[in-house]
Amino acid sequence: MILTAQQGKGQKIHILLDGEYRLTTNREFFLTCGLFSGMEIDEASFAQFAAQVEENKAKQKALRLLELRDHCERELVEKLARGGFDRETAQSAAARMVELGLVNDENYAHNLAGELFRRKGYSPARIEQELLSRGVARDTAYEAAHSVDGDPLERLSMLLETKYSGVYRHTEKDRRRVVNALQRLGYSFPDIRRAMEECGMWQVETEA
Numbered sequence: 001m002i003l004t005a006q007q008g009k010g011q012k013i014h015i016l017l018d019g020e021y022r023l024t025t026n027r028e029f030f031l032t033c034g035l036f037s038g039m040e041i042d043e044a045s046f047a048q049f050a051a052q053v054e055e056n057k058a059k060q061k062a063l064r065l066l067e068l069r070d071h072c073e074r075e076l077v078e079k080l081a082r083g084g085f086d087r088e089t090a091q092s093a094a095a096r097m098v099e100l101g102l103v104n105d106e107n108y109a110h111n112l113a114g115e116l117f118r119r120k121g122y123s124p125a126r127i128e129q130e131l132l133s134r135g136v137a138r139d140t141a142y143e144a145a146h147s148v149d150g151d152p153l154e155r156l157s158m159l160l161e162t163k164y165s166g167v168y169r170h171t172e173k174d175r176r177r178v179v180n181a182l183q184r185l186g187y188s189f190p191d192i193r194r195a196m197e198e199c200g201m202w203q204v205e206t207e208a
Contacts, residue, residue, distance in 0.1 A: 074094075
């Protein structure tokens, strides 16, 4: 079979076999593959080249995803797989990002744990749940989540005095709303009640 490389838009190179379009890659990658337009190539060699093209595309996609935000390895694999890459290719691309030091599950978990604790007020239990949902290994998620652990009553008091003080009007409905919101953040009911009592927010007004 005769391989033909046609210049596309920008850096794109369209690859044809015996005049039939087969795939598109970029000029820089094509030049590293040792192929040239007009050469003869058999099916096995072309299949190997096509797999290399797909793996390169997966790596480029992974880099673009990492430019947007950090990912753990499993999360990156899942996103690449959902983007149309087969799982083996996705895993290979993600593993390469780990080798390059662009993906580090431990750093990712600790950074995200700190962000969830500071910005959203999540409890360690809720942070661990979130990390697990992102694909972080259980041991890593537990260690990272509990590295931000402090006194839950102090954290609850801070949330009650800042985030919820402006909306609380000492009604039963308000109390239920605040309790439910804090439970969604991962805090236990006994801790919530004690913190609300200490802040004077547990007692509700009764109608005359």
